[in-house]
Amino acid sequence: MSKPLISLENVTKIYEGSEQMFEYGYFTGNVIKKLKSFQKFDFMNNAALLDVIALKELTLEFFPGEFTAIAGPSGSGKSTLLNIIGALDFPSKGKLFFEGRELSSLSANELADFRLLSLGFIFQSFNLIPVLTALENVEYVLTLQGLPRKKRREKSLQALELVGLKHEAHRVPSQLSGGQQQRVAIARAIVHDPKVVLADEPTANLDSKTSESLLNLMQDLNKNSGMTFIFSSHDALILSRAKRVIQIRDGMLV
Amino acid sequence: MIRLAWRNIWRNQRRSLITILSIGCGFSAIMFGQSMIHSVQIQLVEKSTGIITGHIRVMNKNCKDLKIPDEDIENPQPIEKALEGIPGIQVFGQRILFTGLISSPITSKGVLVCAVQPEKESKIIKIPQYITQGRFFSGSGREIVLGDKLAEELEIRLGEKVVLLSQGRDGSMAAEAFRLSGIYHTGSTSFDGQIIYVPLVPCQEMLSMQGKVNDFVIRVKGLEQIERVRQEISRVLEPYSEVKTYTWKDVDRELVGIQKFQNGILLVVLVIIFGIVTLGIVNTLLMSLFERIREFGVLMAIGAKPKIILRLILLESTLLGIMGLMFGLSLGSLLIAYFGRYGLPLPIGEALSYFIPFDSVIYLRFSWSRHWVAIVGVFLTSFISGAIPALRASRLIVAKALRHV
Ligand SMILES: Nc1ncnc2c1ncn2[C@@H]1O[C@H](COP(=O)(O)OP(=O)(O)OP(=O)(O)O)[C@@H](O)[C@H]1O
Numbered sequence: 001m002s003k004p005l006i007s008l009e010n011v012t013k014i015y016e017g018s019e020q021m022f023e024y025g026y027f028t029g030n031v032i033k034k035l036k037s038f039q040k041f042d043f044m045n046n047a048a049l050l051d052v053i054a055l056k057e058l059t060l061e062f063f064p065g066e067f068t069a070i071a072g073p074s075g076s077g078k079s080t081l082l083n084i085i086g087a088l089d090f091p092s093k094g095k096l097f098f099e100g101r102e103l104s105s106l107s108a109n110e111l112a113d114f115r116l117l118s119l120g121f122i123f124q125s126f127n128l129i130p131v132l133t134a135l136e137n138v139e140y141v142l143t144l145q146g147l148p149r150k151k152r153r154e155k156s157l158q159a160l161e162l163v164g165l166k167h168e169a170h171r172v173p174s175q176l177s178g179g180q181q182q183r184v185a186i187a188r189a190i191v192h193d194p195k196v197v198l199a200d201e202p203t204a205n206l207d208s209k210t211s212e213s214l215l216n217l218m219q220d221l222n223k224n225s226g227m228t229f230i231f232s233s234h235d236a237l238i239l240s241r242a243k244r245v246i247q248i249r250d251g252m253l254v
Numbered sequence: 255m256i257r258l259a260w261r262n263i264w265r266n267q268r269r270s271l272i273t274i275l276s277i278g279c280g281f282s283a284i285m286f287g288q289s290m291i292h293s294v295q296i297q298l299v300e301k302s303t304g305i306i307t308g309h310i311r312v313m314n315k316n317c318k319d320l321k322i323p324d325e326d327i328e329n330p331q332p333i334e335k336a337l338e339g340i341p342g343i344q345v346f347g348q349r350i351l352f353t354g355l356i357s358s359p360i361t362s363k364g365v366l367v368c369a370v371q372p373e374k375e376s377k378i379i380k381i382p383q384y385i386t387q388g389r390f391f392s393g394s395g396r397e398i399v400l401g402d403k404l405a406e407e408l409e410i411r412l413g414e415k416v417v418l419l420s421q422g423r424d425g426s427m428a429a430e431a432f433r434l435s436g437i438y439h440t441g442s443t444s445f446d447g448q449i450i451y452v453p454l455v456p457c458q459e460m461l462s463m464q465g466k467v468n469d470f471v472i473r474v475k476g477l478e479q480i481e482r483v484r485q486e487i488s489r490v491l492e493p494y495s496e497v498k499t500y501t502w503k504d505v506d507r508e509l510v511g512i513q514k515f516q517n518g519i520l521l522v523v524l525v526i527i528f529g530i531v532t533l534g535i536v537n538t539l540l541m542s543l544f545e546r547i548r549e550f551g552v553l554m555a556i557g558a559k560p561k562i563i564l565r566l567i568l569l570e571s572t573l574l575g576i577m578g579l580m581f582g583l584s585l586g587s588l589l590i591a592y593f594g595r596y597g598l599p600l601p602i603g604e605a606l607s608y609f610i611p612f613d614s615v616i617y618l619r620f621s622w623s624r625h626w627v628a629i630v631g632v633f634l635t636s637f638i639s640g641a642i643p644a645l646r647a648s649r650l651i652v653a654k655a656l657r658h659v
């Protein structure tokens with residue numbers, strides 16, 4: 001058996017109750033954190049401020065070429081898990097390895113480079129850059145990588161062709177349908193040949209027919225170029241297409 | 255990068271236009287305020303130095319009252335010679351300043367008499383420009399020029415005679431008749447009712463101070479050269495220990511006080527304007543950027559380094575700042591140019607003119623040394639208010655930025 005591409009060791013993610021207070025600003029958040037550290041202020045431990053354990057001692061491995069779904073009810077920790085795998089968030093405890101390298105030791109810039117080179121993201125709400133055309137959106141990743149202009153164009157058009165949107169290349173996201181936008185997002189996620197594509201509920205905002213065709217697209221990409229896909233969903237139809245399904249509930253494997 | 259920033263700016267046209275407008279209007283308000291301070295002061299100084307004070311004065315160093323020198327310059331000839339050689343001086347003249355009583359057939363009034371060399375004096379002070387009737391001396395001996403208010407009180411007309419009474423240096427009573435050759439109007443009640451001009455020579459005879467004066471008045475080319483020229487004059491006149499050199503600031507203490515007072519008030523106004531402007535800029539920029547934190551999260555998720563986000567945001571706010579400044583600069587310049595040409599009437603002007611020689615119409619001028627400060631200030635403001643959300647966004651954990659609504 002080949003070496004794991006990604007492995008998680010006892011990964012725990014705790015959202016501190018006071019973290020939520022940071023939404024009200026750093027100052028308030030810090031004050032509450034301070035207050036909480038004095039045990040006397042029990043009253044601070046009300047519901048809004050309770051810590052949430054989103055992932056509990058999770059140990060998992062992913063291998064190259066996988067087409068894996070993460071399933072579970074709402075609030076079970078799917079997004080949290082994908083965020084941690086994608087180095088968008090940090091585990092509270094435990095370790096994350098990518099090709100044997102531990103990621104927690106990397107700086108913000110190194111992590112950005114890591115994401116830029118090795119990962120592709122597809123979001124539930126598409127998250128294209130609204131002011132750029134489909135082509136420019138796809139191209140942006142390569143611009144960040146510093147590829148020469150001609151090469152960028154070529155690869156981006158190729159990626160758009162792959163998702164069947166070559167003719168819409170010069171439209172901006174608002175001129176595209178949801179399904180088309182998500183196809184652009186897929187093109188953006190794969191244009192730089194990442195090792196893993198992470199997709200958090202990629203079809204949740206789409207009707208079942210569009211979802212189906214998107215999934216076909218992802219499946220083809222997985223088959224033809226061996227790209228690893230890890231996506232989350234709670235749609236049974238989607239889950240049935242996955243080669244491997246990881247069920248989680250309350251932050252634990254089931 | 256620039257393309258992305260540029261398009262981001264025009265994505266929400268209304269918001270960007272509001273930002274640009276608020277920066278622009280704010281800046282032009284500051285510019286206007288600065289120009290006003292500057293213009294009011296220059297006009298004030300030019301007007302009051304232009305009536306009697308002059309830019310620089312040379313008087314007996316023992317004078318207790320610089321407004322009416324009580325000690326004479328016994329030997330003006332060598333000083334005259336020395337002054338002639340100083341390049342910074344535009345023109346200068348000899349004078350005797352004294353108090354006297356002026357009488358017409360109707361009534362008498364105490365006045366400040368300024369005995370001048372008509373030829374030179376007409377180039378030193380601005381009274382010739384304020385003449386409404388007759389001339390500032392026609393050159394025929396014993397003539398007098400006075401303000402319209404005084405002429406009215408004395409009920410005399412051009413060509414009529416008045417008698418000037420004063421005390422000679424030998425203690426005798428001195429009197430002389432003068433013919434009215436010109437009437438001036440400065441708009442300042444105290445000037446128009448109290449100051450009269452007569453030729454120097456007849457006064458020297460009248461006061462039995464032949465060949466002596468008590469004052470040299472000097473005009474330089476621009477207000478900003480006054481201090482430099484004063485130092486030069488002091489240096490040249492060092493051998494004549496009898497005299498001392500003063501600027502209008504030494505002579506007209508009230509004016510300096512008024513200037514300080516005005517400065518204070520206008521500075522407060524300016525600070526308030528600046529504060530409002532700053533808040534406006536910070537507010538619009540912060541709002542529009544915090545709305546987009548999620549978008550910055552996306553950029554970081556696909557691999558943009560924090561410093562790229564930082565640069566993008568700073569670029570955007572800098573571009574907005576520059577456009578706002580360009581707009582503000584043109585608006586401000588237009589306003590200043592317009593009011594510089596046609597004048598800005600001040601509602602309080604008339605009231606003020608009872609106390610000080612103050613025009614009720616202000617002609618605005620540019621004050622670039624101040625405007626530059628404002629340009630830099632406004633620019634930094636937009637830069638910094640871009641930097642705050644930029645730093646915050648680039649420091650957020652990406653997952654958090656993505657959750658940001
Ligand atoms: N930033 C956060 N701060 C605090 N709690 C959080 C945060 N993000 C998620 N949680 C909590 O962690 C738990 C797991 O959330 P997560 O978003 O991973 O679930 P999910 O499986 O993706 O759910 P859904 O299907 O609704 O997207 C939930 O209880 C959620 O309320």
Ligand SMILES: [Mg+2]
Nearest residue numbers: 078079080200
């Ligand atoms: Mg989720």
